Each structure stands twice: as structure tokens, then as C-alpha cells.
Amino acid sequence: MIHLVKKYLDINRFSNEKPAFEDLFLSHPNYPSVFAITDSLDMLSIENIAIKVPKEQFPELPEAFLAIFKEELVLVHKKDGQIAIETAKAEKKQIPSNAFLEDWNGVIIAMEPNEAVTGKSVAFNYKGLQYGLPAVALIALSLAFNAYGLNHAITLITSVIGLIISIFIVQEKLGYKNEMVSKFCNINPNTSCDSVIKSNQSEINKWVGFSDLPLLFFGVNVLSVLLQPVGSVPIVGALSVISIPVIIYSVWLQKFKVKKWCVLCLAVSIVIVAQAVTFWMAFGSEVNIAFSNLYFYLFVSVLFASIWLLLKPVLEDKVKAEGSAKELKRFKRDYKLFDFLSKEIPVLDGFQRLEGLVFGNKNAEVNLAIIISPSCGHCHKAFQDAYELYLKFPEKVFLNVLFNINPENNENPYKPVVENLLALNHHDPKKAEEAIIDWHIKKMGLDQWKEKWAVTTIDMKANHQIHQQYHWCGANEFNYTPVKLINGKMFPNEYEISELKYFFNAFSEEKAIMENNSVQA
Structure with missing residues (x-):
């Protein structure tokens, strides 16, 4: 889907x-x-x-x-x-x-089509470059320092192709989906790589399955040929010939047991057959394999197999962890859970009289209020998260920024920040918005901020609001900042402000029900 x-x-x-x-x-x-x-x-x-x-x-x-x-x-x-x-x-x-x-x-x-894109954009695959460049560099070094004949080149090319297909097979086994591979694997109703690769018949033991064999075979072949092409190519060819019975078993398994064809498995079989034919044409039935070359190939095999057997459980655990994380996200994004964790505000009376810096649509389904203090480091993030949510969804979010600061404490060097913000807000809300961004997002220094945003006189309304907001916080025992409120309830500590976007539809439905009930009443 x-x-x-x-x-x-x-x-x-x-x-x-x-x-x-x-x-x-x-x-x-x-x-x-x-x-x-x-x-x-x-x-x-x-x-x-x-x-x-x-x-x-x-x-x-x-x-x-x-x-x-x-x-x-x-x-x-x-x-x-x-x-x-x-x-x-x-x-x-x-x-x-x-x-x-x-x-x-x-x-x-x-x-609706994305009208902001004027031309066809091409996504650059940095991950492909990350893995591709080292591989090209290794091949270039091998070509520079080793003498390659035609059969050596063919063996290397087919081994690289086999290794790439083997990686796709392992991805299918682990559950990583590749769109391009999925198209090939499901080219008609009789083909299904997933059914074959994940079938019980494809398991050899609890450590190794048939899906691992192509990766081990071609991985060892590529590494051996790159390091020692002349000595390794005969061994690779001989093993390809020996592998023919395994290929026959694989085809039988797909045809009669699973009753589905695995396009990737068939591609691997074709590559191995091609290597066997190349070997037979180059060497015939007469081939001499030096003990030193056999020792080298076995050494590479043990090294590569050991690395893969250590790496495989890590990848499997990573896939399981990602699956668990998605399940937990699904659970967390259930609105019933969010609503259950949203506790009632102890003393709601007086909240409507609090006037702070407001942003967004007053009729929005999400009414978010944050109570912050200019001296609080965590308040920087709270304001930034809330402000970014408003910027992304201005029609769906109404943000109200309030303050909790003791109006009687004249020794607090940050008190002028709140006084100036509220005074600016009463005369020019746009300047107040720029000022609070300078403080909480740009994190401007106190002296620099006061020099830029100093107000000549702090009006009575600003001072009155500081008192009201401070006493309302005291009545609710909000002796900390930031405090986050959502639609007249306490914002759950288990959630981030950025996660509110998951519940927009639920908030909209809830608001519609409340409006409908009020009309009927």
C-alpha cells in the first residue's frame, strides 16, 4: 500500500x-x-x-x-x-x-499537485555515493596493481553483480523494502521473493539460512578476486561448478514446495551458471590450484563469514527495534491516551483574564498556552516548539504566551524582559513578536536585548498583567516553568509540543461536538 x-x-x-x-x-x-x-x-x-x-x-x-x-x-x-x-x-x-x-x-x-516545484527535481542519492565510492576505489586499486585477463574481469564483474543481488535478498529477508526490487519480485502472480526467502524451507540452522549463502559466496569471491585475481579466479569457477546441485535444489524448492518463483534467487542462479561456464571455457577440466591460493581463499572466507555472522544479529535487532518503535509510536499517537493523560487545571477561574502574546487563529481547534520565564533555559525550547507549530499550522493553532515572574522581586535582572515584552505587545504586537524571538530563539544577551527593545515607560496594564499571571500561577502551584496547557487542560509531560500535529483531526472533531452540544442546549 x-x-x-x-x-x-x-x-x-x-x-x-x-x-x-x-x-x-x-x-x-x-x-x-x-x-x-x-x-x-x-x-x-x-x-x-x-x-x-x-x-x-x-x-x-x-x-x-x-x-x-x-x-x-x-x-x-x-x-x-x-x-x-x-x-x-x-x-x-x-x-x-x-x-x-x-x-x-x-x-x-x-x-493537489505541488505548484511550488517548477521543474522536475532530481533527488541525489548520497547513501549510494557513500557506499559506491569506496567500492569503485577498491576496484580501481585492484586493476592498477594486478594483471587482469578476460576471464578474471568476467569473474569480477559477475561476482559484483551477484553480491548486489545478494544484498537485495538479505534486505528482503530482514524486512527492508526496496521499491525497485518489489516491482521485479512481483512482476506477475507466480513470482514472490518474499514468500520464497522467508519460507521455512529456506532455513539451514538458527545461524545460517539459504538467504545468507549468496552473500557469503559472492562477498568472499569479490574480496578474493580484488586482492588476488590470478589465484582466486580458478577457485571461484570451481566452486560455481560445485554449486550447480544447490541451484537445482533451489529451483525445485521454488517450483514444488513454495510454488512461487523468486526473481532474485533465479538471478543469483544465472550469475553462478555464468561463472561456471566462464570457468569451463577458460580452464576446461584441467585446473591446478596452488595450496597458497587455496589457503588465501579460505582465510578470506573465514574472515568474511565471521564478520557477517557478527553483523547479522545486530541488523536483525535493529529491524526488531524499528518495528517496536513504530508500534510504540502508534500507541502514543492514540488520542484516547493523550486525552487520558491531559489532567484538569486545578484552578481554571481567572485564566480568561490573562493577556499574553498571542499568535494564530483565535477560533482554531488547538488552543495552546505556555507559561514561561525569561530566566528559564527549558523555556527557550518550549517557546520555539510552540512558535514553530504555529508557523506551520497558523489556521489550526492559537498560541498564547504567558509569564510567571514575581512582580515584587526587583532584584531579578530578567524582570525587565517581561515588562518590556508586555508593554510592546500592548502598543505593537509585531514588535513584541520580534522581541520574544530575539530572546527565546536567537538567545540574544540580556544587555543587548534591553538596548534593542527598551520601552521608555512600562504602562499600568503591563504591570497589572504581570501580577495577574503570577498570582494565577501561584493559585495552581505552578512554581516551575515552562507550564504547557492545551484546550483548558494540562499538557501531558509524556508528549512534546511538536506531537500535537498528530491530534489535529481529533481536536477538530472534539470542537465540533462541543459546538453542536452548545447549540442544542
Whole structure:
């Protein structure tokens, strides 16, 4: 399902949002569902809609959209009266419009294209460069310091190809999904790399499975040929010939036991056969392998196998940890849990009379208040997180910044910061916004800040608010900062302000219910 949405993001020029979407979608409490898709897109501020459309309006739909077809999500392309659909299993087929309409339930997910992107952007794969450059450097060094014949070059090239395919096999086994590989592996209904690689028949023992063998074989071959091509190529060829029975067993396993074809496994088999043919053509039945070359190959084999057997459990634990983290995120993003942890404010009376620095839409479903102090280091982060949430969702968030500072303590060097902020706010809220950003986000020094934002006189209203806010905090025993309040309740300590975006839909529904109840009353 996820690769269809990611492909749809590509079509609408949101390629840079794919990693963020994947993280939000997989950790959504309603995963996997249409709501999880649309909610995740909402959090990324991508305009989208999930709606049931009358079939008569089908011609008016965009050229590409997601739809529920035969009770599963598909990516739909309309062109010249034909419908091209792609399924979650990466299967593609062309069907006439009338055939599509018969099995389509009318539900679509559509999104607005990203108009901010003027040209086709090309994502640069830094990770590929990170691994590719050292590999190219090793091959270049080997070519520079060793004499390569045609059969040596062919063996090296086929071994590198085999190693790359082997890495894809291990990724499938561990659960790392690669879009390109998934397309090849599910090229038709009879192919499924996942079914073969993860089947019980593919396990040899608890340490090594058939999915490890290609990686070990080609990894050792590449390393040996790079370091000692002349001595290693005959051994690689001989082992390729010996491996033919294993290939036959692999094909039998796929055909009669699993009853699915693994495209990656077949590709590995072809590479090994190619190496065996190259060996037979170059050496025939007469081959002499020096003991020193055999010792070298065995040494490399033990070294590579030891490294892999040490590394494999680490990778498996990492995959399990990532899966657990997603499950925990899903649990944490359940609004019922957030609401349960949001405790009532002990003394709410008087809160509406507190006037601080306000940002955003006063009618927003999220009413966030933070009570901070200019001398508090943690308040810098609280304000920055809250302010960034407001900037990203100005229509959904109303931010109210209040202060907790003793008005009687004239020895507090930070008292003028609050006085000046509130005085500025009464006369020019825009300047007050710039001033609080200088203090909490840019972290300007006290003397420099006072020099820039000093107000000639502090009016009575500012002083009155300092007293009111301080006494209201005292009545609630808020003897600390920052204090975070959300929609008239205490913000749970178990959550970060940035995580509020996960609950926008829930807050909106809650607000609608409250408004409906008040109208009925």
C-alpha cells in the first residue's frame, strides 16, 4: 500500500516528503487505512481529499488518483479511454473504463499537485555515493596493481553483480523494502521473493539460512578476486561448478514446495551458471590450484563469514527495534491516551483574564498556552516548539504566551524582559513578536536585548498583567516553568509540543461536538 502512495507523491511532485510520509503512516494508530493516509498527508500540509464520487463524474476526475478497486487500494491512471491500474503487489494491468467502473466502489484519494516545484527535481542519492565510492576505489586499486585477463574481469564483474543481488535478498529477508526490487519480485502472480526467502524451507540452522549463502559466496569471491585475481579466479569457477546441485535444489524448492518463483534467487542462479561456464571455457577440466591460493581463499572466507555472522544479529535487532518503535509510536499517537493523560487545571477561574502574546487563529481547534520565564533555559525550547507549530499550522493553532515572574522581586535582572515584552505587545504586537524571538530563539544577551527593545515607560496594564499571571500561577502551584496547557487542560509531560500535529483531526472533531452540544442546549 505504502509504495502506491509514495508513487502518487512522486506524480504530484512531493518526492521530498516520502520519508516523512512513511514515518507518519507506519506509526499512525489507524494504520493501515484510508484515514491513516489522509491524516498523514494533512500533517505534511499536503492538500488532499478522500471522497466517494458518483460514477457518472468519473470523466471529471484527474488523470491520476488512488482508488478502492475490488476492496483494495490501487493507483489509477486514465488515458485514451483505457484505465491503467497498479496494485499494492506492484501488479500492473490495463482495463477498459466500463470494467473499472463495475468493481470500483467510488472512493478516491486525490491530492493537489505541488505548484511550488517548477521543474522536475532530481533527488541525489548520497547513501549510494557513500557506499559506491569506496567500492569503485577498491576496484580501481585492484586493476592498477594486478594483471587482469578476460576471464578474471568476467569473474569480477559477475561476482559484483551477484553480491548486489545478494544484498537485495538479505534486505528482503530482514524486512527492508526496496521499491525497485518489489516491482521485479512481483512482476506477475507466480513470482514472490518474499514468500520464497522467508519460507521455512529456506532455513539451514538458527545461524545460517539459504538467504545468507549468496552473500557469503559472492562477498568472499569479490574480496578474493580484488586482492588476488590470478589465484582466486580458478577457485571461484570451481566452486560455481560445485554449486550447480544447490541451484537445482533451489529451483525445485521454488517450483514444488513454495510454488512461487523468486526473481532474485533465479538471478543469483544465472550469475553462478555464468561463472561456471566462464570457468569451463577458460580452464576446461584441467585446473591446478596452488595450496597458497587455496589457503588465501579460505582465510578470506573465514574472515568474511565471521564478520557477517557478527553483523547479522545486530541488523536483525535493529529491524526488531524499528518495528517496536513504530508500534510504540502508534500507541502514543492514540488520542484516547493523550486525552487520558491531559489532567484538569486545578484552578481554571481567572485564566480568561490573562493577556499574553498571542499568535494564530483565535477560533482554531488547538488552543495552546505556555507559561514561561525569561530566566528559564527549558523555556527557550518550549517557546520555539510552540512558535514553530504555529508557523506551520497558523489556521489550526492559537498560541498564547504567558509569564510567571514575581512582580515584587526587583532584584531579578530578567524582570525587565517581561515588562518590556508586555508593554510592546500592548502598543505593537509585531514588535513584541520580534522581541520574544530575539530572546527565546536567537538567545540574544540580556544587555543587548534591553538596548534593542527598551520601552521608555512600562504602562499600568503591563504591570497589572504581570501580577495577574503570577498570582494565577501561584493559585495552581505552578512554581516551575515552562507550564504547557492545551484546550483548558494540562499538557501531558509524556508528549512534546511538536506531537500535537498528530491530534489535529481529533481536536477538530472534539470542537465540533462541543459546538453542536452548545447549540442544542
